[in-house]
Amino acid sequence: MTARPHRRGWARLTARGWGLVAAAVVVFVLTQVLRRQELAYLACFLIAVPVFSLAWVALRRLAVTVRRRFDPESGVVDQRISVALYLQNWGRVRTPAGVWTEHAASPLRPSRPAPLPVLPGYASATLDEPGLNVLRYDLDTRVRGAHRIGPFEVTLSDPFGCAVRRAELGGSDVVLVTPTVYELARIDLRLSSGDGAEQVSRRLVGAGEQDVIARKYLPGDSMRRVHWPATAKHGELMVRQDDQRNDQDAVIVLDPASFAVPGAAQVTAGAGRRARRALIDDSFEWAVSTAASIALHLMNEGFGVRMIGAAARTGVATGASDVAEVQTAPFGAQRVVQDLAWAEPGTAEDPIAFRIAVEEAALTSPDAPPVFAVVSGASGAAARIRDLATMSSHAVAFVVGEQRDPAVAAELRGSGWTVVEAGPYERLTALWKALGDARGLG
CATH class of the missing domain: 3.40.50.410 (von Willebrand factor, type A domain)
Known part of the structure; x- marks a missing residue:
């Protein structure tokens, strides 16, 4: 699906950012106690870094769209379902460093956080559309149900690592995890x-054996339904398809x-x-x-x-x-x-x-x-x-x-x-x- 415009979360300071703020407060106090003017310059620098970091992540906009594909489109409980995410950067500047993950409705687990690759900026004069960058991960399929997957979430960080902001890109899709089916004996x-x-x-x-129609074997057919006379006649594996008269x-x-x-x-x-x-x-x-x-x-x-x-x-x-x-x-x-x-x-x-x-x-x-x-x-x-x-x-x-x-x-x-x-x-x-x-x- 084509992603919606991204939703911008609130920027917040990391532990490093709060540490710089605390250090700036301490240095300001020392400036008054020790009467050293140069400490005031240091304090201003310490407080300026987290402020810059907050502004950097708060104002940075991602012009990225996300499309999602499941392979296979639905699966059985505990079957491997691969999710392919197709990212395109429509902005003129490349994307910043960040960490991505995919949300999943409970009781499924979200994907593991992973580094977001840098997507080059889009120059419309040279390309009809931005290049595709594909991310893949395996879906959690422990639980049967119609599960909502998405949105795609990116956690942005500034170059100093003092502030982060989470941005949700795109919408969500539903994947079906069907119940386990057991092969039952005839009764x-x-x-x-x-x-x-x-x-x-x-x-x-x-129907009776006289009404049997033979067809080619398909993956998933029970070997008990193999029609050996038809197999010998056609030279390939054939199975019974009973006439439902x-x-x-x-x-x-x-x-x-x-x-x-x-x-x-x-x-x-x-x-x-x-x-x-x-x-x-x-x-x-x-x-x-x-x-x-x-x-x-x-x-x-x-x-x-x-x-x-x-x-x-x-x-x-x-x-x-x-x-x-x-x-x-x-x-x-x-x-x-x-x-x-x-x-x-x-x-x-x-x-x-x-x-x-x-x-x-x-x-x-x-x-x-x-x-x-x-x-x-x-x-x-x-x-x-x-x-x-x-x-x-x-x-x-x-x-x-x-x-x-x-x-x-x-x-x-x-x-x-x-x-x-x-x-x-x-x-x-x-x-x-x-x-x-x-x-x-x-």
């Missing part, structure tokens, strides 16, 4: 037949409202505020990662996925009229993980939207849709999703929390849900495999 579920009167076992593989949709419900901090405070009574905040964050991050992993797994197996409860880009939860769109592989996977990057605990989603998503999935599918829900183990969390089990061919609820209210799981089981209880540090792959070993029977 059997009991899905109802088209009329809903009978339960039949169906494996989550999309059944048009089966699945619904994934993430309920951020159940992960609100007040609920966590009730479950974790006696814990400090910071400990409760850390606990609820870990539980919610596990929930987001679980929702993303299940969504991508179902898409890869030929399902259309309706994700509800993830879109919080505007800070306002979706309403009942905002029906979750059907996402399919390969492009829907990126949309889902990007939406989940914006998810925040405590966002109040209308429970009616959950029901509408399941009803819409039933209208566009020959079978009653499977529903996967991820909720907190806090008291009262079951009420918002309880009735969805009667609308689903197979309803699986992940109840997440370090200290879970037993009534939540009991209420969901009594309503027809298959319940998987999990702590925020348990392995999703192991829980998913256990679910498959049980053949999805509630």
Whole structure:
């Protein structure tokens, strides 16, 4: 992006500058005590240096613009994202010495301070635009979310090192750090037949082998999907792309409202505020990662996925009229993980939207849709999703929390849900495999 005009901060003295001021005061006192006129000249010199330094940094203007690029534009938690800063000096004089850093919204850490290279002055008669100077650093990607990066900050100093001033250059950009996605094993579920009167076992593989379409292998494809006959025929690695003739949709419900901090405070009574905040964050991050992993797994197996409860880009939860769109592989996977990057605990989603998503999935599918829900183990969390089990061919609820209210799981089981209880540090792959070993029977 093109930078805004820089914002000028207040100039201030450094420790060296204050030391010169203190020395000037002492020398002035000695002038009166010792009656030595030459000491007055020294005192004037000592006080003149910090005054000059303050004026130098306060009046110095930086005509520098900053553009920012991320590589890649978004990434997964703990993935390396490189930031390139393109600086151009539009002023006629070269830039002074300084130290630069990039701000980052909490909880990310700003970049480490580094010396600002000297940018030569711009002579418009010789160049159409100033030359580019590129600065690079790696972004902190420990935390999932939509993080605001910037502005670019320069700390200017005078030649004597007696005064400094901070100047913010340019605006900010948002980078998405998407949740961690785990590769899940195939499992059997009991899905109802088209009329809903009978339960039949169906494996989550999309269509049959006779309906397989082979395509070229792409980075990130699972080796389990390699189609060996097509690979031998074409002489290059080919993978299965199942025909979605059944048009089966699945619904994934993430309920951020159940992960609100007040609920966590009730479950974790006696814990400090910071400990409760850390606990609820870990539980919610596990929930987001679980929702993303299940969504991508179902898409890869030929399902259309309706994700509800993830879109919080505007800070306002979706309403009942905002029906979750059907996402399919390969492009829907990126949309889902990007939406989940914006998810925040405590966002109040209308429970009616959950029901509408399941009803819409039933209208566009020959079978009653499977529903996967991820909720907190806090008291009262079951009420918002309880009735969805009667609308689903197979309803699986992940109840997440370090200290879970037993009534939540009991209420969901009594309503027809298959319940998987999990702590925020348990392995999703192991829980998913256990679910498959049980053949999805509630």
